[in-house]
Amino acid sequence: MSEKVALDTVLGKAMRILHAFAADDQTVSLAELVRRTGLHKATTYRLANELVQHRMLDRTEHGYRLSGGLFELGMRASVERSLLQVAMPFMQDLYERTHETVHLGVRDGHEVVYVAKIGGHRQARMPSRAGGRMPLHCTAIGKALLAHADPDLQNAVLTAPMARRTPHTIIAPGRLQRQLRAILEQGVAFEQEESTLGIVCAAAPVLLEDQEVVGALSVTGPTSRFRPEQHVAAIRAAAAGLGSTIQRRRNLGSGV
Template sequence: MEEGGRLDTVLGKAVSILRAFRVEDDALPLAELVRRTGLHKATVHRLAGELVNNRLLDRVEGGYRLSVGLFELGMRASVERSLLEIAMPFLQDLYERTHETVHLGVREGHEVVYIAKIGGHRQARTPSRAGGRMPLHCTAIGKALLAYSDATLLGEVLAAPLERRTSHTIIAPGLLRRQLAKVASSGVAFEYEESALGINCVAAPVIGPSEELMAAISLTGPTSRFSPEAHVAPIRTASAALTATLVRLPSATR
């Protein structure tokens, strides 16, 4: 079962169904939801129906998909919503300066949760989406978050199996630790086709009013023309400007 629910409660079972959806999924058939959750078919069918009635799932051809009702609930999450409202002008400015795909992400557990994604006609084909998740260790934005997190979290991530998303994913704990040390000293993180083939990324952390890590910003582009090193200056500028704004507005994200 996915992290975040208990299978011995009705709520836990419903949450396990919602968490069975992955970033790359559109619709999932009932049989696949049964396989991913480990629940009985009748239970999944009944709870999926309840989730449809409560606008958390949609019933579509081919099975079920996540509903806009989940997005509406997510937008009510005070910290992320306030952060997004404050960050959006900086994200838009970064996009206008670079015309590359811009992300804003926060950490939840061992994953990045993307709370914003901006891209235009040159947008890279990335597996990310607003509201989606990716492992911390294989994305630039995740590495920026991980490098500035506490030692306990770092130890947990390095001790757990590191999923290989592509042939370029760093799965050796020692190598990842050394790379994260460089991120912590330089203030920028890089990704070279580690989460998906064909894309490179650069990211920087966003620090809050009490010097706590709040988020990270990234730029993503296709390997055919996007050099992460060439975009260090704009990503640093954006993260520093957002950090400075958050420091001046200590109540804005609380």
């Protein structure tokens, strides 16, 4: 076996260990890591301890947990960091206007990656978190991004099986396609309890002059008090302002 293939194999196994941690995990035992990864116990033990040495994991008396070294690496991701720096004032303003949870998301494949999340004391319980992922088809941010994606990507999402996360999740390709057309016309996407029961959301794409979509902003709240249609103007304005700022930075060669 060549050195490159051997290295790829080791890296792949190490990544399986890191990705075995779920969003809500505090500590995961060695036995559970073995179960989740399917790796041999000795291999899991050796690689986990190497990851500890490189500050990717911490070892505790009950097992392993993700380390601060991963957070440091994540903060060096230049595109997302630059986008977040420019977006934060717009997110804060949108939060002040709505007092509901505000998200910034980007597309990665068929998923939304949440770059940032702002929520106050009233924020509703929801599964989203900074660095977390959700399917495109069942979130307002995801649908806003998908509506402005290229036809090949849209077709790939529409023809693939779409997970039904709640009874309200839209999994019929024709119905989702009609929503995507409406999003292009109206400049806003809605989610009605499609990813999480009790949660509704509105999102607008962040577009540049050439209609390139670099992300999307959303406001999310509980069905008991939040009416997303009442905040469409504020969400559109925040997304448009962010897009204009990014465009100016790019025109000056300084930007995102």
